[in-house]
Amino acid sequence: MKITIRLCLSAAMLGLPGLPMAQTPTQQIEPIFVPDTPITAVTIFGSLPKRPGTAVRRLDRNSAGSCAFSFTSYQDQIIDDYLDHFEGRGRSTDNTNMGADAPPGLGDRTEGFLDSSPYGSAAGGERLVTPAEDSTQTSAGCSQADRNFAAGRNYIARKDKTLDLAFAAYDAGDFPKALEAFKTSYSAIGYDEAALMLGNMYFYGQGAPRDTRQAITWYDKLADSRLNPSQYSPFDPKDPERASLRVQAQLRLARIYMAGYDVPKDPVKARQWYKAAAELNFVPARYVLARFYQSGYGSSKDIQEAVKLYTNAAEYAYVPAQLSLANLYYYGDEVKQDLPRAFAWYQQAAKQKKPQALYALALMFDQGQGVAADPAKALAFYKEAAVAGHPDAQNSLATYFYTGQIVSKNLQIARNLFQSAAMQSQPDAMVNLAAMLLKGEGAAADKPRNSDEDTVKAYVWLKLVAKLGRAPAASAAEKLETRLSDAQKAQAKRILTP
Structure with a gap:
């Protein structure tokens, strides 16, 4: 799931052209298949039973x-x-x-x-x-x-x-x-x-x-x-x-x-x-x-059969199927949107500590989708997903520590989380990290604020975001480049083209 839920820090921090968040498309896609009555809980069978053993040796396929x-x-x-x-x-x-x-x-x-x-x-x-x-x-x-x-x-x-x-x-x-x-x-x-x-x-x-x-x-x-x-x-x-x-x-x-x-x-x-x-x-x-x-690989497309197979696999606690089924119901592109049912399947996948499911639950608690909004539960799931390495969760959790919402404000933790997410190419975290680098926020106590090195790093992160297709980041990088010395430009080039 790739939905960013928190405002990017860049517009207020960079002193550069604002970098607005990408908006979720509003175009509705007509569902092909409408499942049965919506549910708020799902059934999990557990392990498939193993066929009982016996002291008598079984005879194999060539027996007779x-x-x-x-x-x-x-x-x-x-x-x-x-x-x-x-x-x-x-x-x-x-x-x-x-x-x-x-x-x-x-x-x-x-x-x-x-x-x-x-x-x-x-x-x-x-x-x-x-x-x-x-x-x-x-x-x-x-x-x-x-x-x-x-x-x-x-x-x-x-x-x-x-x-x-x-x-x-x-x-x-x-x-x-x-x-x-x-x-x-x-x-x-x-x-x-x-x-x-x-x-x-x-x-x-x-x-x-x-x-x-x-x-x-x-x-x-x-x-x-x-x-x-x-x-x-x-x-x-x-x-x-x-x-x-x-x-x-x-x-x-x-x-x-x-x-x-x-x-x-x-x-x-x-x-x-x-x-x-x-x-x-x-x-x-x-x-x-x-x-x-x-x-439609190897046959004609059949979303109804796909849902049946996903459901069968999901009921036996196969996490990829649970996630796929939850995504279908969450986005509602090919089936009728059913947020409570999506929440239920994400919840099942989260029991096995799947980062994507943990992040999805955090998002749904945060925005009150398919469940009553609960900021405290959202934060708890953001933490779990972030610890598990989910980049979107790390970016979202970092904003809590940056703003001091619910948790105590801690810019060093925020910067570390933004950096961890940025290293996984999370575009909003890359911009947020660039903003903190330019303002000298969250640096270790023994490092100078807004050093030349951090300015170069901020420029590099903006260039990398621009390569991901973010036009505002490209504009911000161009404006920041005018502030760089020749030595800083050379250093940035070495980083970008090793």
Whole structure:
């Protein structure tokens, strides 16, 4: 958010042509999508539930050939059967929609089997479910032969050491050996880790010349393979970018096609891979998809779909989505303006100490937007955002200390805050700092007031603001330049053109 809320100090301080603040445009943009009834609070679900573990080893995507399924087929009973009996996490127990977020308490039933007892474990009280007992069994389902095959393969996988050897070679820096070892490992067992590592090594040219098409081939093997529930990405707001191996491959493919790494740029494919990652509960992908729909990247623009995706990601405490949603409601350019709802989403993002959200809350408390005006709360949020490094908040907080409003007047703190914000190219802070330098305000006790050095610095800051397109700053810099000596002009030039 880039809205400056306090009067720039320059006009009263510089003795130069006034530098008025830029005004917020008043032109209204007709909303494309009007959301439902405004709200003053929002719902946050918290972390996506992690699928419960079990002491019985889960069987992976290659467990049984006749149990193949389509990732996007949400109502196929063969999929349910495969997941229930081979993975222990079928949609019939977890949720009614693959890729949806199962609420806590669901998905606890485990119907896996020991690879040493494919017919059922008497000791564990487990027995084989026959087609007569389970209406989801079909002639094309997972037969006892499939279970026997899966058990044998799983036993081999537990004994296999090829993946360990491959990682050991990689960690030792022997990339050619690691490359071949990962290929052997994938050929033997079909490890997700091996496919991802091979894609990465070809993409970065480790152990072989860089080959993006080979990388895509290996990423595809994982990203588009038969799905097992371990490839879902449980979301944790404290570690939002954590992704399953399958999702990592999908994201790499999406980025390759977005950026056109050795392949033609393909927005449609990029969107498809982000959508695939989103269906595996990777919340950041839902946020990216929302941005696609908002901008029209890879498809026609659809603000309604963007709002739905932003909301979904925001409800799981994904801060970028919360901020984007809050901005939509705050500005009201593409949806109907709803300041209370914007305030609610900024408030959620602020709980994770996001500087932009802290500053937005300060602004809204300061101006009484979507909430009753409260100068004390505004100041508190300005302080939090300023400490977090937000340049607009630093500029606003500095004006409190400069004027002595609410807090005790302290020109040295004001100058330090203006300088911190100016170093981040905050234009109003740059002008305010120039004004204080010219008046010799806020200098350390052992420094002379209005020194030649400070005059040069003030001129430099005004020139830098002028480069940002502020015409009044350019005019002020020209007038100040007439006061500079040749030596000062030379010094300023050295600073501006190092």
